[in-house]
Amino acid sequence: MTNHVSRAASHVQEERLLALFLELTKINGPSTKEGPVAEYLKKALPALGFTLEFDEAHTQFGGEVGNLIAWREGTDSSIPPLFFSTHMDTVLPTEQLKPVIKDGVIYSDGTTILGADDRAALAAYLEAVRAIVESGVPHGPIEFILTVNEQPGLIGAAHLDYSKPRSKTGYIFDSSGDVGQIILKGPxxxxxxxxxxxxxxxxxxxxxxxxxxxxxxxxxxxxxxxxxxxxxxxxxxxxxxxxxxxxxxxxxxxxxxxxxxxxxxxxxxxxxxxxxxxxxxxxxxxxxxxxxxxxxYSGFDIPPEHILVQTAEAAAGLINVRPYLTETLGGADTNVLNENGLTCITLGLGFQNIHSFREYISIENLVNTGRLTAALIEQWYTNHQKA
Ligand SMILES: [Zn+2]
The missing domain is CATH 3.30.70.360 (Alpha-Beta Plaits)
Known part of the structure; x- marks a missing residue:
């Protein structure tokens, strides 16, 4: 046993992440109307060192904006780039959202959804990159693949311009298991x-x-x-x-x-x-x-010995979270991305009762999502140094 912990994850700040999450959930972006989310990211991502590209997927289904592919150079460009993906849309509007925090859990006031699906992932990704930069840990290039029109049936991902992403492997935090859940198999x-x-x-x-x-x-x-x-x-x-x-x-x-x-x-x-x-x-x-x-959509089945899984298990250990391997009969962008040559697995971030006004997420899971994202980037680099 070593006392090895993630240096990057220790720079994830709970208050900053919580504030960012609440800011993001209030940006209205139901499926095909993700324009305001894209506008926000056009400012937030370059400030974190990303260059942005949108595809034209939305022209296939009358949406406001296409999928967003954002790239950030690493400190070491010999490391294979790693992507993090989520969807920009929420299942219903969130513009009237009044968040309620009780006993360490974030809810809406019961008249709208919370939008933790999947603004929690988006907030965690941004905070994790901030933590990576502040910690000064060496890392490879990071890419965000942020899809539109996911909720009605993975439509943005189906129309994604797959010539744009430069990464071949990545993670999607978009499942209800507590942080530590690693989904290897989908239907x-x-x-x-x-x-x-x-x-x-x-x-x-x-x-x-x-x-x-x-x-x-x-x-x-x-x-x-x-x-x-x-x-x-x-x-x-x-x-x-x-x-x-x-x-x-x-x-x-x-x-x-x-x-x-x-x-x-x-x-x-x-x-x-x-x-x-x-x-x-x-x-x-x-x-x-x-x-x-x-x-x-097609299924996926990533073997436990795959470097994505090995990295996820090790990264969970770095933040003192117990990793557990599962499978799901739920569908996600993970199915569509894998089918199009982007090897990825789904990770849990602990949102509950999604697609309902009773949706909630604990601050612990939100913060652990940020910490695990940072630890994944750090561990990905370590694993490729060893190789
Ligand atoms: Zn989702």
């Missing part, structure tokens, strides 16, 4: 859309010609294994759309859902099963179904 996911056709008719005029698409769909849904399919596969049907008038036997209905699985094979098998269940129901009832599969 493959696809949506399934089913257009179920029966035959429309009026109950009082030509009911005998009617064939209810609702009843066909109901039968199909009852024939599907949904929910927890196995310990690495989830399936859900979440949308039913159809019908015109209470007097009309519905001739068509759309049902849609999604499957997530750590295994692409199992994902495809489950989608096939759902399609077959609906097809069988339609054939038995003299109806038909058209099925469309839409890929959401």
């Amino acid at each position: 493959y996911s696809s949506r399934i859309w089913m257009e179920v056709e029966g035959n429309a008719a009026h109950i009082a005029l030509n009911a005998e010609e009617g064939n209810s698409a609702f009843l066909i769909a109901a039968k199909g849904l009852l024939g599907m294994k949904l929910g927890v399919v196995d310990d690495g596969t989830l399936a859900n049907m979440g949308i039913i759309q159809g019908g015109t008038l209470t007097s009309i036997i519905p001739g068509s209905v759309t049902v849609a859902g999604e499957v997530r699985s750590f295994s692409q094979d199992k994902l495809e098998r489950q989608l096939k099963h759902m399609e077959e269940a609906m097809r069988e129901a339609a054939e038995e009832s003299g109806g038909s179904v058209q099925v469309r599969i839409e890929k959401k």
Whole structure:
């Protein structure tokens, strides 16, 4: 055992980080309307030594601003650059936010979200770079990949201009586990859309010609294994759309859902099963179904011996936090970035009840996110010195 601690992390200042977090949460930036966040970063990042570039992703979905890629030289340019990524958008507006701090925990007043998802990461990243600079520790180049329009389904990351980032490896703090959580594995996911056709008719005029698409769909849904399919596969049907008038036997209905699985094979098998269940129901009832599969994202699976994981475990030790390796069936930008050649893992920062007015984060987790970010940059350098 050594008493080795992170010199950089010891320069992370709780009060400064808390003030920055509260400042950032009040900047309104719901999905596709991240302009004010970008404006803030255009001032804050150059002051920390970053050069900025935006891509044109927003033109694909009518957003205000594209993804932001920011680069900062290290003290040693022979070290491979390390990126930190998060999203600039929040799931709902935060402009009316009135933060409440009680017993070391930050909440909203219950009338808005807090926006800890993921302004906590953004604040921690900025404070960590400040700490790195103040501590004078040697480090490699640092890059920020800050996406837009993440909340509705990782859309900014999907349209990111992947010729812009210069790093190949990095971290994304965007999970509810306490700081120390290291997520190595994420799911493959696809949506399934089913257009179920029966035959429309009026109950009082030509009911005998009617064939209810609702009843066909109901039968199909009852024939599907949904929910927890196995310990690495989830399936859900979440949308039913159809019908015109209470007097009309519905001739068509759309049902849609999604499957997530750590295994692409199992994902495809489950989608096939759902399609077959609906097809069988339609054939038995003299109806038909058209099925469309839409890929959401690919899975990732980073081995524990990967330098990203080794660095994260060692860095957690440097700030006296216990690292723990997990996997998730949740989707994140991590899925999309990995698929596009940017190897990364998700880390926990301890926000809770996200996407709700009961969202909160403890000051301890916020500060540890800043400290761990600083320690990661420091440890990344150390690991590459040894190599
Ligand atoms: Zn998030």
